Amino acid sequence: MPPERKPERRDAAPPPALQRQLGFLLGRAHAAHRSIAEAALAPTGLSGKAFGALAVLADEGPLSQQRLGRRQGVDRTTMVAVVDELQALGYVERRRDARDRRAYALHATPAGRRVLARAQAAAQEAEEAFLAPLAPGERQRLKALLAALISAPDIRPAADPPAP
Amino acid sequence: MPPERKPERRDAAPPPALQRQLGFLLGRAHAAHRSIAEAALAPTGLSGKAFGALAVLADEGPLSQQRLGRRQGVDRTTMVAVVDELQALGYVERRRDARDRRAYALHATPAGRRVLARAQAAAQEAEEAFLAPLAPGERQRLKALLAALISAPDIRPAADPPAP
DNA sequence: TATTGTTATACTCTATAACTATA
DNA sequence: TATAGTTATAGAGTATAACAATA
Numbered sequence: 001m002p003p004e005r006k007p008e009r010r011d012a013a014p015p016p017a018l019q020r021q022l023g024f025l026l027g028r029a030h031a032a033h034r035s036i037a038e039a040a041l042a043p044t045g046l047s048g049k050a051f052g053a054l055a056v057l058a059d060e061g062p063l064s065q066q067r068l069g070r071r072q073g074v075d076r077t078t079m080v081a082v083v084d085e086l087q088a089l090g091y092v093e094r095r096r097d098a099r100d101r102r103a104y105a106l107h108a109t110p111a112g113r114r115v116l117a118r119a120q121a122a123a124q125e126a127e128e129a130f131l132a133p134l135a136p137g138e139r140q141r142l143k144a145l146l147a148a149l150i151s152a153p154d155i156r157p158a159a160d161p162p163a164p
Numbered sequence: 165m166p167p168e169r170k171p172e173r174r175d176a177a178p179p180p181a182l183q184r185q186l187g188f189l190l191g192r193a194h195a196a197h198r199s200i201a202e203a204a205l206a207p208t209g210l211s212g213k214a215f216g217a218l219a220v221l222a223d224e225g226p227l228s229q230q231r232l233g234r235r236q237g238v239d240r241t242t243m244v245a246v247v248d249e250l251q252a253l254g255y256v257e258r259r260r261d262a263r264d265r266r267a268y269a270l271h272a273t274p275a276g277r278r279v280l281a282r283a284q285a286a287a288q289e290a291e292e293a294f295l296a297p298l299a300p301g302e303r304q305r306l307k308a309l310l311a312a313l314i315s316a317p318d319i320r321p322a323a324d325p326p327a328p
Numbered sequence: 329t330a331t332t333g334t335t336a337t338a339c340t341c342t343a344t345a346a347c348t349a350t351a
Numbered sequence: 352t353a354t355a356g357t358t359a360t361a362g363a364g365t366a367t368a369a370c371a372a373t374a
Contacts (some may be wrong), residue, residue: 010237014314017223018216018236022291023194023201025310030190031237032314037187052182059181066355072182073174075343080357102350102355127186133316134309142309145302146189150178150196152297230332242365244334266332266373 033130040126044119049074050085051119054108057092058116062105064097091115197294204290208283213238214249215283218272221256222280226269228261255279 018024034048041051049072056071057063063071069079083106086092091112097103108116131139182188202212210218213236220235221227227235233243247270250256255276261267272280295303 008234009239011234015220015224015235017219019311019315020307021216021219021287022294022307022310023197023212023287024216025307025314026190026194026197028314029310030187030194033187033190048187052185052188055181055185056179060179064355070172070175071179075173076356077344077358078342097355100351100355102348104356123185123187130186131313133313138309138312141305142313143184143186143189145298145306145309146186146193147183148302149295149297149306150189150192151183228332239366240333241335241367261332264332264374268333 033126036130037123037126040122041119044115044122045089046091046115046119047082047085049082051116051123053079053082054086054091054112054116055120057106058108058113062095062097062107064100064103065106066103068106086112089115197290200294201287201290204286205283208279208286209253210255210279210283211246211249213246215280215287217243217246218250218255218276218280219284221270222272222277226259226261226271228264228267229270230267232270250276253279 014024014028038048041048044051046054052072053068053074056068060071065079065083066076068083069076074082083092083094083104087094089112091109093107093109095105095107097105131142134142178188178192198212205212205215208215216236217232217238220232224235229243229247230240232247233240238246247256247258247268251258253276255273257271257273259269259271261269295306298306
C-alpha cells in the first residue's frame with residue numbers, strides 16, 4: 001500500500017502566482033536549507049548561529065563579543081546567549097582583553113576547533129543534499145551568484161541577521 | 165568632508181569563514197532582499213505575507229482560509245490575522261462556501277486586484293534593484309536555479325514559512 | 329468523530345533601555 | 352562622556368490547545 005500520509009502542513013508544489021517572485025524563491029530555499037542544515041548540525045550540539053560564530057572566531061579570533069557580533073550582524077545583547085552557549089559547551093573561552101579590560105578576548109578552544117571541523121563536514125553534507133537537484137556546475141554557479149550579490153559594494157540596506 | 169557615519173550594526177564585508185557556507189549566503193541574500201522589498205511594498209499597505217496571499221487568491225481563488233494557508237506553508241491560526249488585514253483593507257472578501265458552511269470562500273475584490281497590480285510592480289522594481297549587481301543573464305540564471313531547487317520533487321522537509 | 333475558523337496562550341527570537349565597570 | 356558586557360523587558364512572529372459551528 002502507499003505510505004500513510006498525515007494531513008500536510010504545506011502543499012508540495014509552489015503556487016504558480018509566486019513562482020516568479022524572487023522573495024518567495026529565496027525564502028523557500030532558505031527555509032528548506034535551514035531545516036536540513038539544522039538537522040545535520042544537531043549531533044554537534046551547535047545551533048546555526050553558534051556554528052557561524054565559532055567559525056568566525058576560529059578564523060579571525062581572538063575577537064571581542066561586540067566585534068564578533070558585528071561580523072554577523074547580530075546585536076551585542078543577542079551575542080551574550082550565543083557565547084554563553086559556546087562557553088558552556090567548552091568551545092569558546094572568555095578571556096579578558098589585556099588592553100581593554102571592559103572587553104573579552106574570545107578564543108576558540110581546541111575542543112571548539114575539533115567540533116567545528118565536524119560541524120563543517122555536517123554542513124557540507126547538508127549542502128550537498130540540498131543542492132542534489134542541481135548539476136555540479138549549477139551548484140557552483142548558484143553559490144557564486146549569491147556571493148556576488150551579497151558582496152556587491154553598492155548601498156545595500158543591511159537588515160536582519162541571517163543564521164548560517 | 166566624508167559622510168558622517170554612525171556606529172554600524174554590521175560589518176559591510178562578509179566574514180571569509182562564512183562566505184562559502186550556503187546557509188549564510190541564502191540568509192544574507194534573503195534578508196537583504198526582504199528589507200528592499202518590504203520598503204517597496206510599504207506604500208501599498210501590504211505586508212509581504214499579505215501580498216503573497218493576495219497574489220495566490222487572485223490567481224487561484226476562491227479558496228478557503230486553510231487551503232490558502234497551505235499554499236504558502238502558513239498555519240491556519242496565522243492565516244486569521246493575514247486575512248483580517250486584507251479584509252480590513254477591502255482587498256479580500258470572506259464569503260461563505262455554499263457547499264461547506266464551516267469554510268470561507270475567500271475572494272480577491274476589484275480593489276484587491278488593483279492594489280495587487282501596484283504591489284507586483286513595486287516588487288518587480290525591488291527585485292531589479294536587488295539584482296542590479298548581476299548581469300541580466302545572471303539574474304535569470306539565479307532565479308531559474310532557485311526555482312529548480314524548490315520545485316525539485318525529492319523528499320524535501322518543508323519547514324518554516326517564507327514571506328514573499 | 330472530524331474539520332473550519334477562532335481565541336487564548338506559550339514559545340522563540342530579537343532588539344531597546346538601563347545598569348556596572350572600565351576607558 | 353563614551354563603550355563592553357549584562358540584565359530585564361517588550362515586541363514580532365508563529366505554533367499548540369481548546370472551543371463553537373458544521374460536516
